[in-house]
Amino acid sequence: MSSKPELAGWRMSTWCTRDDHDNCVEIGTGAGVVGVRDTKEGDRPDQPTLVFGGDAFTAFIRHLVA
Known part of the structure; x- marks a missing residue:
C-alpha cells in the first residue's frame, strides 16, 4: 500500500451549510x-x-454533475 500524499488547504464543499457539517466532504x-x-x-x-490525479478528479466531478 502506498502512503497518502501530503494534502493541504482543506476546504468544505460549497454545497454544505453551517448546520450540516456532518453530511459534507x-x-x-x-x-x-x-x-x-x-x-x-x-x-x-x-x-x-x-486521492485523485488532476485529470481523474476533473472526470469524477463531471460525472457527478452530469
Whole structure:
C-alpha cells in the first residue's frame, strides 16, 4: 500500500451549510493530486481519503454533475 500524499488547504464543499457539517466532504490539494474526505472525520491523520490525479478528479466531478 502506498502512503497518502501530503494534502493541504482543506476546504468544505460549497454545497454544505453551517448546520450540516456532518453530511459534507472536504477537498484538499497536493502536488498534482486532489484529496476528498468526510467532514465527520475531522483532521485525523489516519482517516480514509480518496486521492485523485488532476485529470481523474476533473472526470469524477463531471460525472457527478452530469
